[in-house]
Amino acid sequence: MGKFGDALRRAEEERREGASPVARAGAPAALGPGELDSRVVAYLAKASPEMEQFRMLRTNIMAIDPANPPRVLAVTSSVKKEGKSLTTLNLGATFAEQRDIRVLVVDADLRRPSLAGLLGIEARFGLSHLLTRDLPLHKAVRETPIPHLHLMPAGEACTNPAELLGSRQMSDLIEVLRTEFDFVLFDTPPILCVHDMGILGARMDGVVYVIKLHVTDRLRVQHGLDILERGRARILGLVLTNVMRDARSSSVVSEYYHYHR
Ligand SMILES: Nc1ncnc2c1ncn2[C@@H]1O[C@H](COP(=O)(O)OP(=O)(O)OP(=O)(O)O)[C@@H](O)[C@H]1O
Numbered sequence: 680m681g682k683f684g685d686a687l688r689r690a691e692e693e694r695r696e697g698a699s700p701v702a703r704a705g706a707p708a709a710l711g712p713g714e715l716d717s718r719v720v721a722y723l724a725k726a727s728p729e730m731e732q733f734r735m736l737r738t739n740i741m742a743i744d745p746a747n748p749p750r751v752l753a754v755t756s757s758v759k760k761e762g763k764s765l766t767t768l769n770l771g772a773t774f775a776e777q778r779d780i781r782v783l784v785v786d787a788d789l790r791r792p793s794l795a796g797l798l799g800i801e802a803r804f805g806l807s808h809l810l811t812r813d814l815p816l817h818k819a820v821r822e823t824p825i826p827h828l829h830l831m832p833a834g835e836a837c838t839n840p841a842e843l844l845g846s847r848q849m850s851d852l853i854e855v856l857r858t859e860f861d862f863v864l865f866d867t868p869p870i871l872c873v874h875d876m877g878i879l880g881a882r883m884d885g886v887v888y889v890i891k892l893h894v895t896d897r898l899r900v901q902h903g904l905d906i907l908e909r910g911r912a913r914i915l916g917l918v919l920t921n922v923m924r925d926a927r928s929s930s931v932v933s934e935y936y937h938y939h940r
Pocket residue numbers: 702703704705706707718756758759760761762763764765766788791793869919920921922931932933
């Protein structure tokens with residue numbers, strides 16, 4: 680089980696040392712247009728422990744190769760509802776804290792998009808339009824309430840997301856985004872649902888793999904990681920969500936572990 684097993688063991692030990700049982704996942708807030716979801720902690724609670732965890736995650740990613748840090752990243756997980764979208768947004772927001780930086784988060788979960796909703800943005804055009812029509816890039820990119828953070832929404836629902844994400848147009852778009860932004864983070868579908876993520880992952884500088892602690896079973900995680908490795912994606916690390924850090928508080932945070940095999 681290697682590094683993955685180590686990461687889970689460490690998280691389990693930390694939990695036993697002082698934390699209370701598994702945290703509840705927050706219920707989705709009812710949002711109106713223009714309202715930012717309160718689970719986007721990096722913006723709303725700058726001094727919170729959750730925010731610190733996302734800053735640490737950013738620092739660890741940058742430290743992988745300080746001279747040439749990964750700039751185009753995908754965030755994925757084995758199955759649904761593990762925290763991919765909130766990790767993408769909060770991590771994107773911490774990248775955007777740096778001075779003179781342009782950051783883009785892309786909603787590449789074409790079947791179950793959520794980033795525009797979490798940011799309180801009503802979106803017309805997005806990724807699927809860029810991949811299927813001749814649309815100028817700026818039409819599919821929106822500013823967000825978070826300074827220096829831009830959003831490319833998913834666009835219209837489509838029936839063939841795997842095909843679109845694995846397409847030549849997608850590769851070309853990734854290269855264009857690389858020149859337009861300092862950091863690009865793709866929120867993606869769960870890898871066990873859309874297998875082409877293996878190919879997509881290899882087109883990125885790296886993949887951050889989210890695991891919902893105590894919820895997602897090991898075999899599924901191992902299977903997802905194997906798909907990425909077979910597709911020659913570079914796995915930058917594992918993010919554990921659903922980690923209770925402090926028994927006195929109800930805060931739910933993410934943990935990051937390096938992954939090398
Ligand atoms: N760090 C975390 N700790 C605990 N719960 C979390 C964490 N991050 C997200 N969640 C909860 O997990 C649920 C799913 O979050 P999110 O939408 O980010 O996941 P997802 O993997 O993108 O889901 P989907 O596959 O449906 O797109 C939400 O209820 C959210 O509040």
